[in-house]
Amino acid sequence: MKALLIARRELAGYLRTLSGYIIIAAILALNGLFFNAFALGKAAERSATVLSNFFYYSSGFTIVASVFISMRLLAEERQAGTLSLLYSSPLKDRDIILGKYLAGLAFLAVYLVCTLYMPLLIMVNGKVSAGHIFAGYLGLLLLGSASLAVGTFGSALARNQVMAAILTAVMLVALILSWLVARIAEQPLANVFSALSLWNQHFPPFQAGLVHVRDVAYYLLLTYVALFAATRVLEARRWR
Amino acid sequence: MIQVEGLTKYYGEHAAIRDLAFTINKGEVIGFLGLNGAGKSTTLKILGCVLLPTSGRVVIDGYDALRDPHEVRKRIGFLPDTPPLYDEMTVGEYLAFVAQLREVPASEARARVLEAEEKTGLREVDGALISTLSHGYRQRVGVAQALVHRPAFLILDEPTSGLDPAQIRGMRELIRGLKGTHTVLVSSHILPEISETCDRLVIIHGGQLVAQGAEEELARKLGGGSIEVEVRGEKEKAVAALSGVGPVSVAFEDGGVLGLRVEASPELRPRVAQAVVGAGLELLRLDRGAQRLESIFLRLTQAGGSASPEVLS
Incomplete structure (x- = not known):
């Protein structure tokens, strides 16, 4: 499987360069800080509320992590001229995209595993169900997957990593803010914009420990569409 | 055998190459010459399956590069103008990765890597990180990646650019060593290089073919030299x-x-x-006279590409 070969090389690239560690370390530090300062809160709260707060803040950091993890995926290959190696090898463009995305997802999973200590602390000191933690992490992984896919698309479009990060951030913010559009739009468009929003309607159930098929489907569909678009961009690049 | 027919590539309004046609036989070493901006790299990128032509056909061993890109890519090794290297990998890892990417079984990859390193004189840097290599070594790793899967057809875009005279001689010997086992298309600015290593020349100017043939033949037809x-x-x-x-x-x-x-x-x-x-x-x-090739080349490319038709045969 060529995609796995590419994913393995890409993942090794993250782990061997400093940038991967810096991204994880910086976002972990901020995530921990927010957990301590805001999620735990000042007054005594129910453990489930604290856990929900943790997932609330973590969802934001997951999106940020996705932007930074995905920015190098294709833009760097283009910058370094290594894309022509992949282009001239017998593999499909979708394998390139899939491999890159899977490497990003694996690296994001490493980040998410590193955050596990926070819910475990809540579990030890309070009372929360493993199901709630599982649901929250599933949500984070799905949200991250969709963000990474959008990031892969942005990285395929951009000439360099900085541009890739900016493009991705703009697309993700637009997706997140589509609920604002929903508020001023009329029905039935309002429902469409609301359902399109990356966070507003789809993440809170996970945060509360609920897994709905429609939310899972939304994130998977967004992942697919973004990766499909990235593949088309890669194909179109062969023309110029 | 490689057949190129009516190859045309437009970048927007600008035609980088127009109606290019030539044939390369098995085992030949072909020198691909042209001034900067003549369309050399564009042509080589199309042959290397990196770029798609606006129109025209490239057929390699009976496979059309547009319809069966997979079959064609299995048969080619391409060194672009900048070697496509991953800095954070070691030479051995990188070559093994490329070998597997080009469908060498994982169990055979290491043996192929050693073979390619042997050919390009990279054995002593097998464990070195690519980021630590000098320019000459990077260029050699670039050649090694192009031949690690034993392709029938090698496309080398300026393999000697930026090398010192000793390294250039090494590269020349390397290309000469490939003669017979591989079909090689090599572009270069350094004319004596081409003159010494290549069986035949393909000269393009302004995106069009102006001449092809052996150096002697061209000199005779042009009455040049x-x-x-x-x-x-x-x-x-x-x-x-x-x-x-x-x-x-x-x-x-x-x-x-x-x-x-x-x-x-x-x-x-x-x-x-x-x-x-x-x-x-x-x-x-x-x-x-010395530097015969130079006079042929300059004559063809400075006349604005209006070479006499019989030269094109």
Whole structure:
């Protein structure tokens, strides 16, 4: 499987360069800080509320992590001229995209595993169900997957990593803010914009420990569409 | 065998190459020449399956590069103008990765890597990180990645660019060593390089083919090249006698010895000898002019690509 070969090389690239560690370390530090300062809160709260707060803040950091993890995926290959190696090898463009995305997802999973200590602390000191933690992490992984896919698309479009990060951030913010559009739009468009929003309607159930098929489907569909678009961009690049 | 037919590539309104057609036979080493911006890299990228042509066909071993890109890519090794290297990998890891990418079974990959390293003189840097390598080594790793899967057809875009003279000689020997087992298409600015390593030349200018054939053949058809003569005798007499053969210029004058350069095909050397002897001069040396290829190349590319049609045959 060529995609796995590419994913393995890409993942090794993250782990061997400093940038991967810096991204994880910086976002972990901020995530921990927010957990301590805001999620735990000042007054005594129910453990489930604290856990929900943790997932609330973590969802934001997951999106940020996705932007930074995905920015190098294709833009760097283009910058370094290594894309022509992949282009001239017998593999499909979708394998390139899939491999890159899977490497990003694996690296994001490493980040998410590193955050596990926070819910475990809540579990030890309070009372929360493993199901709630599982649901929250599933949500984070799905949200991250969709963000990474959008990031892969942005990285395929951009000439360099900085541009890739900016493009991705703009697309993700637009997706997140589509609920604002929903508020001023009329029905039935309002429902469409609301359902399109990356966070507003789809993440809170996970945060509360609920897994709905429609939310899972939304994130998977967004992942697919973004990766499909990235593949088309890669194909179109062969023309110029 | 590689067939290129009617290859055209537009970048927006600008045609990088137009209606390019040539054939390369198995085992040949072809030199691909052109000035900067002539469309060399574009052509090589199309042959390397990195870029798609606007129109035209590339057929490699019977497979069409547009319809069966997979089959074609299995048969080619491509070194772009900048070697496509991953800095954070070691040479051995990188080559093994490329080998597997090009469908060498994982169990065989290591053996192929060692083989490629042997050919390109990279054995001693197998464990070195690519980011720590010098320019010459990076270029060699670039060649190694192009041949690690034993492709039938190698495309090398300026393999000697930025190398020092010793490294250039190494690269020349490397390319010569590939002759017979691989079909090689190599582009270069360094004309003596091409002259020494290649069986045949393909010269493009302004995106169009201006000539192809062996160097000798081109020189003959163009009537190009020059003849160097050394004589003892009067300058005026010598110039007058030789101007019957072609335009004459005086290269040097040293005591009674006169060095002359006649702009004419080296095939006309007997006539030069006759003219010199007939004028009662002493003939000291008679030779084909050096840098023949340079004069062919400049003639073809500076005339604005309007070469006589028979050269195109």
